[in-house]
Amino acid sequence: xxxxxxxxxxxxxxxxxxxxxxxxxxxxxxxxxxxxxxxxxxxxxxxxxxxxxxxxxxxxxxxxxxxxxxxxxxxxxxxxxxxxxxxxxxxxxxxxxxxxxxxxxxxxxxxxxxxxxxxxxxxxxxxxxxxxxxxxxxxxxxxxxxxxxxxxxxxxxxxxxxxxxxxxxxxxxxxxxxxxxxxxxxxxxxxxxxxxxxxxxxxxxxxxxxxxxxxxxxxxxxxxxxxxxxxxxxxxxxxxxxxxxxxxxxxxxxxxxxxxxxxxxxxxxxxxxxxxxxxxxxxxxxxxxxxxxxxxxxxxxxx
Numbered sequence: 661x662x663x664x665x666x667x668x669x670x671x672x673x674x675x676x677x678x679x680x681x682x683x684x685x686x687x688x689x690x691x692x693x694x695x696x697x698x699x700x701x702x703x704x705x706x707x708x709x710x711x712x713x714x715x716x717x718x719x720x721x722x723x724x725x726x727x728x729x730x731x732x733x734x735x736x737x738x739x740x741x742x743x744x745x746x747x748x749x750x751x752x753x754x755x756x757x758x759x760x761x762x763x764x765x766x767x768x769x770x771x772x773x774x775x776x777x778x779x780x781x782x783x784x785x786x787x788x789x790x791x792x793x794x795x796x797x798x799x800x801x802x803x804x805x806x807x808x809x810x811x812x813x814x815x816x817x818x819x820x821x822x823x824x825x826x827x828x829x830x831x832x833x834x835x836x837x838x839x840x841x842x843x844x845x846x847x848x849x850x851x852x853x854x855x856x857x858x859x860x861x862x863x864x865x866x867x868x869x870x871x872x873x874x875x876x877x878x879x880x881x882x883x884x885x886x887x888x889x890x891x892x893x894x895x896x897x898x899x900x901x902x903x904x905x906x907x908x909x910x911x912x913x914x915x916x917x918x919x920x921x922x923x924x925x926x927x928x929x930x931x932x933x934x935x936x937x938x939x940x941x942x943x944x945x946x947x948x949x950x951x952x953x954x955x956x957x958x959x960x961x962x963x
Contacts, residue, residue, distance in 0.1 A: 670698040675700065676933075678710055684938070695946025706776060731760065743800065765790075794834055809824070838854070848876025863906065895935075897949065
């Protein structure tokens with residue numbers, strides 16, 4: 661999928677869960693809701709002593725908002741067993757009326773994971789463990805109102821059998837943060853969305869990486885257009901001339917870059933990581949950039 665997207669465009673922010681900046685974090689999220697943004701992502705690094713727990717923070721922020729959707733950007737599988745991750749996802753979705761999606765990753769910062777007692781897996785087994793986890797999570801989240809037993813033979817997550825629940829309020833999507841070839845193929849086969857590692861830093865490689873996801877989806881009998889592409893954006897909206905980086909410059913530069921990625925690369929969700937803990941950049945993104953991107957992409961779709 662190299663042109664356009666079948667999915668509605670979504671825009672949001674990612675906030676850094678600094679404990680000392682908690683009041684500012686709340687204000688940033690409320691600014692995003694006032695600006696009618698769609699998403700809030702929160703990175704998940706439990707071993708970072710300065711960070712609040714991501715899932716606890718999402719629960720708090722869901723209770724303070726009414727329209728924003730939240731997702732971990734992305735949850736650390738080595739620190740969170742898949743059955744418990746599914747339980748948390750279903751619980752947050754029920755309590756918020758269907759405003760939670762699950763971002764998940766195979767893991768990083770392995771020394772820190774080991775130091776906190778997490779499971780450290782070798783490079784050769786991380787992909788298999790991720791696939792096993794996704795299948796368990798999907799089974800737990802896809803239950804209906806009837807009693808359903810989730811089981812898994814392992815080897816990474818042997819689950820003898822437990823009654824999954826509660827049923828989520830909507831079909832919680834599983835978005836995978838990854839860049840490795842096998843992980844991209846896994847996304848094409850099983851996942852609902854792709855969160856490219858490194859955000860826009862490897863944007864030149866996206867046509868090739870997108871093709872790997874698409875090919876795997878088709879081979880599995882899936883529609884590649886049904887898989888979301890969620891891109892993390894870093895940069896600063898300025899009043900000066902255009903900068904060298906795609907997203908360091910005035911509003912026109914942001915609109916040109918983001919609209920191009922939507923129409924040419926099929927990216928449908930854009931998550932802005934503001935450069936500070938204030939609300940000014942978020943307000944400019946929501947009020948000046950997002951409406952113009954929507955207009956540009958809509959006009960392109962009509963041509």
